[in-house]
């Protein structure tokens with residue numbers, strides 16, 4: 212099994228860019244919450260692991276939300292309307308050995324302090340959860356003010372008063388007092404207002420060394436994000452898992468080394484991560500997409516590239532993943548690469564993607580059986596979209612491919 216050398220902070224930070232896209236208009240929520248929470252925590256003297264755990268959990272706190280509509284509802288100032296995303300998010304983190312220790316913090320990021328203080332979990336985690344809760348409400352209140360008022364300073368007292376009013380009930384008194392302190396500084400509000408919070412969080416990446424992590428650990432981290440993408444629409448449930456499985460299977464059939472097969476799996480899981488930016492309604496639209504809508508959907512493979520390109524150690528996987536809509540005749544997107552420029556592995560991901568999508572029901576057509584899929588793949592070879600050797604390999608193992616792609 213291969214090991215990958217990555218910087219965990221950098222990977223979490225970059226992948227959280229994908230999460231931020233779900234907000235569409237409410238962009239960078241996770242990063243602003245991490246900024247507000249970290250400022251409160253520093254005021255309280257938190258350090259090292261405690262601060263680091265807070266930061267990671269804050270950046271990822273809304274990983275249970277895939278749908279744009281849910282995000283905008285939560286962005287309105289409603290208290291505790293939707294705890295479903297807390298359960299989903301905490302389950303996702305629990306599935307990843309690198310982040311499992313943060314799952315309780317995400318689970319309780321909307322739990323009132325009056326209840327949480329007696330919960331059976333370490334005090335440090337309770338404080339992290341409650342600090343995120345406070346920070347995320349400050350961000351929601353701030354954004355509500357920014358809708359009709361460009362200067363947050365004019366609203367600082369109104370926002371602070373609303374947080375103070377919930378002291379002891381929603382929020383731990385110690386955290387509210389730290390917030391009152393930081394809220395006195397205009398620098399705090401200017402940073403929030405100008406979007407500089409993402410610059411602040413970017414510097415957090417740097418203070419951790421690169422670390423060798425095993426394939427299965429990286430896979431479980433990546434799987435969190437592929438799960439979020441696939442959950443955007445009931446039609447694409449487990450699409451990325453299917454593409455990953457089939458890409459690996461094809462890599463094995465074509466005698467690629469084990470390391471390449473593992474990388475193919477990761478590229479399959481990540482290929483559609485840019486879809487987090489596509490509004491769920493477009494993914495679920497029954498009729499044909501109009502030109503404008505199609506342009507929005509088409510952007511996703513470029514966004515996959517944008518999200519992944521900053522994770523050092525994943526450069527090759529980034530290429531394979533973001534080239535899945537390239538076509539041999541040069542009519543693919545977004546790079547318009549031609550024939551020889553597209554690696555064998557990127558071609559494998561492309562075939563696996565088309566195959567898996569055809570094996571699933573879409574709003575505008577039923578799922579196809581393996582023979583109908585094979586006919587379409589052959590047509591795609593004839594028009595120089597897909598690679599003939601890979602499609603021939605599919606034909607030779609058609610039933611096994613169908614099983615590999617069909618994870619549901």
Ligand SMILES: [Fe+2]
Nearest residue numbers: 240272273347
């Ligand atoms: Fe949130």
Ligand SMILES: [Fe+2]
Nearest residue numbers: 482483512535
């Ligand atoms: Fe795609």
Ligand SMILES: [Fe+2]
Nearest residue numbers: 450482483564
């Ligand atoms: Fe796809």
